[in-house]
Amino acid sequence: MAFYTIDSLPKRETAPGRLNPVLQGQYMTAVTMRPTPAAKVPVHSHAEETIGVVIEGYVDLEIDGEAKRVSKGEFYHIPPGTPHSANGGEGLVVEFFGPPRADLTQS
Template sequence: MCRGCLDLVVIIEPGDAEWVVVNEKVRRKVFSSGNLMFVIYDLDPGAEVPLHQHPEEQAGFIVKGEVEIYTDTTRRVLKEGSWYHFEPNEPHGGRVVGSQKALVVDVFTPPKKEFLEPSRK
């Protein structure tokens, strides 16, 4: 690695963003830089994101727990270590299944503008 190259890298520590309360069962932290956005979701049992769509491409990873991911044509329960992907404008939603909390990381490109305000850019 070249001397000083680390100056070109953005490093974000866990404490660099505050949890934003979306509702009583959903909290998120948003990290955004350039054309990518990372969102960490802390989800209580029973938390649900209803079927919706948006112009951003989205991929996600189940860190902890079990989450049922669905589109308008299919449903599938994903467990720790599972990945998913949605094309822009593809209707999708999800809900926590079981009695344990879930931790999910989503990546959006381009960043979701409505999530940028409460984040540290």
């Protein structure tokens, strides 16, 4: 299959208690998220590089100790192994991971 909607994607647990639509490719993973003002993702890191873009609204991020509100139309980059967290937001965010996130693979 080559075309998808957010609603047609399988949902995976991308953080404790958070199910998000995920598209797994051969060389990358895409995750769509709808953050809420109360949403918290604790500091963590992973081997995959991450590039994110805010499609609607905003997300409050901390990447390697630097905090910033990332708003509609803005991108962010998280190098592999870099500590990062999210502390609320609203709207729609899409993140791309490379190589693919093995922890989000369908079982």
